Amino acid sequence: MPESLHIFQITETHYIVLSVILFCIGTAGVLIRRNALVIFLCIEIMLNAVNLALVTFSRHMDQNRGEVFVFFVMAVAAAESAIGLSLLIVLHRQKKTVDVDEINTLKG
Amino acid sequence: MFHSFGPILMQLVLAIGFAGAIVALTAIIGPKKINPVKMDSYECGVDPFADARGAFHVKFFLVAVLFILFDVEAIFVIPWAGSFLAFKKAGLGLFIYLEMAFFMAILLAGYYYILKKGALKWE
Amino acid sequence: MTEIMTDTISTNLQTIISTMRLGLLAPHLIVSMGGILLMLVSLLKKAAFKINAFLAIVVLGIASVCALNTGSDPQTGFNGMIKSDMFSNVFIWIYCATGIFTVLISHKYMERRKINVPEYYSLLLFAVSGLMFMTSASDLMILFVGLEILSVSLFVMAGIDIHDLRSTEAGLKYFLMSVFASAFLLFGIAFVYGATGSTEYSAIKDFALSNSFGRSPYLYAGVLLVLGGMAFKISAVPFHMWTPDVYQGAPLPVTAFLSTAPKIASFGFLFKFMAQFQNVQPYPDLLEDIVISLAVLSMIVGNLLALNQEDLKRMLAYSSITHMGYVMTAFASRSDTAISAALFYFAAYIFMNIGIFAVIAVISENNDKNLTLENFRGMAQKKPAMAFLFMIFLFSLAGIPPLIGFAAKFFVFSAVIQSGLYGLAVIGILNSAVSAYYYLRVVINMYLKAPEQDSGFDLNAIKYGMAEMLAITSCIAAIIILGLQPTSLIHFFEKIAL
Numbered sequence: 001m002p003e004s005l006h007i008f009q010i011t012e013t014h015y016i017v018l019s020v021i022l023f024c025i026g027t028a029g030v031l032i033r034r035n036a037l038v039i040f041l042c043i044e045i046m047l048n049a050v051n052l053a054l055v056t057f058s059r060h061m062d063q064n065r066g067e068v069f070v071f072f073v074m075a076v077a078a079a080e081s082a083i084g085l086s087l088l089i090v091l092h093r094q095k096k097t098v099d100v101d102e103i104n105t106l107k108g
Numbered sequence: 109m110f111h112s113f114g115p116i117l118m119q120l121v122l123a124i125g126f127a128g129a130i131v132a133l134t135a136i137i138g139p140k141k142i143n144p145v146k147m148d149s150y151e152c153g154v155d156p157f158a159d160a161r162g163a164f165h166v167k168f169f170l171v172a173v174l175f176i177l178f179d180v181e182a183i184f185v186i187p188w189a190g191s192f193l194a195f196k197k198a199g200l201g202l203f204i205y206l207e208m209a210f211f212m213a214i215l216l217a218g219y220y221y222i223l224k225k226g227a228l229k230w231e
Numbered sequence: 232m233t234e235i236m237t238d239t240i241s242t243n244l245q246t247i248i249s250t251m252r253l254g255l256l257a258p259h260l261i262v263s264m265g266g267i268l269l270m271l272v273s274l275l276k277k278a279a280f281k282i283n284a285f286l287a288i289v290v291l292g293i294a295s296v297c298a299l300n301t302g303s304d305p306q307t308g309f310n311g312m313i314k315s316d317m318f319s320n321v322f323i324w325i326y327c328a329t330g331i332f333t334v335l336i337s338h339k340y341m342e343r344r345k346i347n348v349p350e351y352y353s354l355l356l357f358a359v360s361g362l363m364f365m366t367s368a369s370d371l372m373i374l375f376v377g378l379e380i381l382s383v384s385l386f387v388m389a390g391i392d393i394h395d396l397r398s399t400e401a402g403l404k405y406f407l408m409s410v411f412a413s414a415f416l417l418f419g420i421a422f423v424y425g426a427t428g429s430t431e432y433s434a435i436k437d438f439a440l441s442n443s444f445g446r447s448p449y450l451y452a453g454v455l456l457v458l459g460g461m462a463f464k465i466s467a468v469p470f471h472m473w474t475p476d477v478y479q480g481a482p483l484p485v486t487a488f489l490s491t492a493p494k495i496a497s498f499g500f501l502f503k504f505m506a507q508f509q510n511v512q513p514y515p516d517l518l519e520d521i522v523i524s525l526a527v528l529s530m531i532v533g534n535l536l537a538l539n540q541e542d543l544k545r546m547l548a549y550s551s552i553t554h555m556g557y558v559m560t561a562f563a564s565r566s567d568t569a570i571s572a573a574l575f576y577f578a579a580y581i582f583m584n585i586g587i588f589a590v591i592a593v594i595s596e597n598n599d600k601n602l603t604l605e606n607f608r609g610m611a612q613k614k615p616a617m618a619f620l621f622m623i624f625l626f627s628l629a630g631i632p633p634l635i636g637f638a639a640k641f642f643v644f645s646a647v648i649q650s651g652l653y654g655l656a657v658i659g660i661l662n663s664a665v666s667a668y669y670y671l672r673v674v675i676n677m678y679l680k681a682p683e684q685d686s687g688f689d690l691n692a693i694k695y696g697m698a699e700m701l702a703i704t705s706c707i708a709a710i711i712i713l714g715l716q717p718t719s720l721i722h723f724f725e726k727i728a729l
Contacts, residue, residue, distance in 0.1 A: 009112050009114075019421075023414075023418055030407075036403065036407065046411075046418070047417065050414065050417040053418065058424075069375075069424070073417060074180060076375070076376070076379040076383075078177060078180035079177065079180075079379070079383050080382075080406075082174075082176060082177055084386070085173060087399065088403065089166060089169060090399050091396075091399050103403070105396050106479050106480050194241070195244060197237055198240070198242075199245075214267065217271060221270055221274065
């Protein structure tokens with residue numbers, strides 16, 4: 001490879017940094033957005049950031065433990081999304097909104 | 109271990125730049141003669157009658173969610189299939205077969221449950 | 232060359248398979264298979280709710296007996312993913328007891344409220360199996376799967392009353408917060424894995440012992456994130472925001488379960504996981520400080536928020552935050568007696584909390600409103616027996632001798648003092664004195680205030696069911712007997728090491 005292209009060399013650190021950035025985007029989304037569905041999407045971004053980190057570490061160490069872990073995370077995320085979307089639909093039937101600021105029946 | 113993506117990035121920039129330039133050029137210098145026949149749907153095309161992004165009925169939701177659940181279980185089948193031969197060589201063929209049979213039995217118990225509950229009925 | 236490679240793979244596979252000892256997982260498998268069985272029984276139209284309640288108790292009973300089978304010697308299995316020892320067995324018994332108590336107080340309550348869905352018991356069993364996996368795990372992968380089996384079941388249980396907006400809201404809030412916390416936990420696990428190259432506890436321990444914490448920022452960040460994710464589940468301040476809302480909105484028996492077993496399991500995992508770093512020299516100061524501040528904040532903030540709380544369920548939510556703060560002090564002390572003190576506290580907490588929720592379930596069965604402290608005015612005149620039982624539970628939660636709550640606090644604070652953290656112990660004892668105020672406020676309302684007219688709350692309508700009385704009386708018996716004779720139980724727990 002030509003020496004001038006060396007800055008394009010992608011190392012595992014780049015993947016970890018990307019994963020941290022994605023995780024932070026997800027976290028910020030959960031904290032800022034008020035639509036429960038969007039919050040849930042942001043949580044999915046966080047989970048996928050974790051998956052990226054796991055796969056990167058796994059590849060870096062030349063094992064497959066992290067990759068197997070990713071399978072479990074994906075399966076669990078699917079189960080969670082099924083439950084979460086069902087709860088959202090039940091809520092929407094009763095309240096006609098998925099805005100978390102308007103979901104405030106419980107107060108002390 | 110991680111390959112260099114430099115050339116790919118370069119090609120990406122060239123491709124997007126070239127395609128973008130062509131599209132921009134035709135839009136700017138190309139002749140624009142519009143007549144009703146030209147703007148019609150092509151041959152047997154049908155005029156759109158509703159917004160394609162309309163909401164689906166909620167009864168499809170349950171089917172979609174159940175589909176996701178069973179679909180994702182496939183990720184456990186693929187590593188199993190990948191390592192099946194290694195197990196068979198080690199003389200553990202029956203064991204690994206029964207493992208998957210057990211897994212499938214649990215899934216089928218869930219499938220039987222949703223079938224009996226009528227979750228897959230469309231009407 | 233390839234021949235040799237296949238041979239090594241074959242021997243590796245055979246050794247891995249030989250570590251698959253299903254006996255170690257007997258309670259877990261019985262409970263999860265029981266959950267599937269109950270799910271299929273739910274398809275029966277008639278009486279499935281009753282049959283399932285009975286079957287759930289049977290399954291949990293069998294599982295707790297099976298835990299005896301594995302014996303007290305530590306045994307690892309499943310290629311190092313499961314470690315079964317006396318520690319995990321004690322937790323299995325705690326979970327089974329909590330599950331059985333929950334079934335006992337659920338049945339009549341759910342029927343009265345018309346939420347008698349038979350799948351409820353199936354979900355309860357799945358939740359219990361998740362709890363068991365959490366504490367038997369000696370690998371972060373199994374921990375995560377167990378935690379999510381638990382959480383997914385709990386989301387549905389909290390939101391099971393689909394006609395009550397409060398329940399749905401509680402379910403959704405619990406879902407969002409819990410998944411958010413899980414993401415942090417997972418990110419922590421990913422970092423721990425990246426640093427150590429394994430998710431197995433023993434491999435993490437070896438890595439931490441040979442490399443100091445400070446030289447591995449990934450491990451440091453990972454352990455902190457895992458701690459943060461778990462603090463969410465324990466609802467330690469400042470990660471407690473979801474607790475009062477979820478407790479208030481969820482159906483009462485679910486709240487009883489939610490406030491006990493999952494928190495205990497999270498602590499069980501923390502004790503087991505952080506014990507791997509026990510001998511790391513030097514032990515990271517930051518880690519110690521964070522755990523201590525979680526404990527102090529939980530005790531103080533939980534108490535302050537409970538002080539002027541009018542809603543009974545919310546008050547108990549804040550009180551549970553405080554109680555978990557007390558356990559957190561034992562966890563922070565890292566002394567030799569911390570584990571036995573914490574185990575004793577868990578046992579005590581189960582009896583106190585399930586008992587008090589059982590009483591509230593009986594009281595609030597026929598009243599759709601949220602219970603406020605005012606509703607208890609003059610209860611001693613109308614229902615003297617019920618008021619007396621309620622008072623004993625409140626006294627025990629407040630830590631008044633000779634009840635079990637006092638013994639539990641005594642052991643926890645002596646573990647803290649043993650490790651030389653006198654300031655922490657003083658803060659704990661002061662908080663326990665402050666907490667007596669809001670528990671005794673209920674007692675004063677019951678005994679010294681005149682009954683309220685037209686509160687829309689009919690104390691005379693209260694009727695006990697057999698199952699609920701069984702739960703309440705066994706909790707009362709345990710509170711009094713273990714309160715008077717705590718030595719045998721604490722001696723039994725002292726033999727348990729990690």
